[in-house]
Ligand code: GTP
């Protein structure tokens with residue numbers, strides 16, 4: 001995206017504060033015009049009361065004017081300070097409000113992204129975009145833009161004033177400016193890629209820290225602390241070196257810019273002195289020139305700094321904009337319909353094939369099966385055969401490459417996505433609980449349910465017993481900072497969470513893999529006696545879970561190898577039969 005588009009994007013996000021920002025810009029212009037006050041009044045006082053031909057007369061007879069000028073000088077200086085103060089407040093207010101808008105928008109946007117998005121972006125990188133990068137954008141609004149306006153205004157106003165006083169001397173000074181501009185442009189070319197690199201290194205550093213914190217148990221289990229410290233250290237050194245490299249780039253250009261900036265007072269001293277001797281310049285004017293020379297030199301010096309910050313903004317905003325404009329691929333189709341009440345839960349897969357976008361080969365081939373409302377379908381097969389991939393197609397986490405999936409006789413694409421998902425209760429293979437109470441976790445998908453209902457769903461999931469034994473029962477905080485739970489306990493809470501939305505379709509991905517056989521039996525009883533009808537798709541490896549299913553699907557390398565009831569599959573003497581023999585303790589030959 002072009003730079004001016006980035007600025008336009010900022011402008012769009014300043015909605016509600018644009019007027020205020022324009023006031024801020026005028027404020028900046030105003031206080032830069034006001035900085036002429038002191039030197040100009042000094043010039044008038046010098047020429048009228050101290051050094052001009054009529055100085056003695058004026059001092060005697062026009063005292064009031066003298067006092068008036070001094071008073072104006074003080075008054076205008078105080079006024080300028082007030083303008084500067086209010087102006088800074090305006091920039092701060094607008095920048096914070098814009099940042100708030102963008103942050104909210106990005107967060108909303110991220111919530112609506114699909115699975116592909118989350119497998120593409122690393123958490124550390126996303127966090128960097130929402131923190132450091134956004135701060136660079138805020139800095140752009142609050143500081144960089146103000147500095148750009150300030151520098152150009154200060155330079156422009158002072159130069160105009162110089163031209164009015166003595167255009168020849170002003171021209172001499174202005175001739176030095178282009179040299180500085182050339183140096184700054186060269187600097188920009190060098191520093192831009194460095195900022196992009198710096199931004200990448202920072203995101204990498206964040207990713208390492210984030211992964212290390214989330215994976216701290218693994219680190220400890222393998223006693224890999226030293227290795228992790230070493231890994232972090234490498235990233236840290238890398239980041240620090242890139243930081244230094246970026247800073248040194250400016251330091252290489254700095255002396256050249258500084259030399260040109262310092263040439264200005266020298267030129268003024270030499271040529272201005274000559275003009276003074278020749279009588280082309282009054283003493284007061286000379287004093288005004290030298291009193292204001294900093295207002296010409298400083299903007300020149302600042303340009304490097306501004307350019308540096310601008311490049312930081314450029315690198316950071318490119319990352320933020322990428323997120324800002326990312327659209328999820330899986331969205332409501334234009335003619336998507338509302339689901340009237342509750343789905344019945346008939347699921348049909350018709351010749352469904354599926355491939356992950358970044359993979360070379362498909363993971364599912366030509367899958368066809370039907371689940372009638374209220375049916376229990378068990379899916380089994382070796383690890384990596386495509387079970388999780390298959391069930392993820394039902395809530396449209398991914399889209400099939402070919403074939404279609406129908407629910408209640410309609411293609412799933414014809415339903416509104418959020419409503420479709422609200423009808424599906426999913427307990428995923430990796431259980432994630434939030435840092436919240438157990439009650440809060442169970443009612444996550446349906447916050448309106450009563451305490452009794454929470455308890456009821458926990459009972460269905462064989463979780464009520466252990467929850468009730470906890471000191472704070474359902475109010476026990478779990479998750480990151482809460483009490484630790486066992487794998488099987490987490491699975492049961494996640495099952496209760498899936499049930500709590502009273503789904504038409506319940507999908508359990510290996511949800512009872514970590515519970516003992518007796519508990520599993522209790523859960524099965526619970527699932528068979530739910531007080532609402534739902535179609536259950538259960539991925540499981542245990543025969544005890546699969547044998548009562550209405551249909552068992554055996555997957556192999558993404559294809560349906562066997563399908564039927566327990567008895568039918570036993571009779572086939574295939575994969576399922578072998579698994580039964582193995583689990584019953586009979587060796588398969
Ligand atoms: P288990 O859970 O271990 O029993 O396996 P599964 O049957 O659930 O397998 P799953 O559907 O998760 O994976 C099937 C194949 O797809 C495997 O070869 C995985 O490597 C691959 N796979 C899974 N998720 C992704 C993904 O997000 N991207 C890509 N490219 N491949 C994936």
Ligand code: MG
Nearest residue numbers: 387388389429
């Ligand atoms: Mg799986």
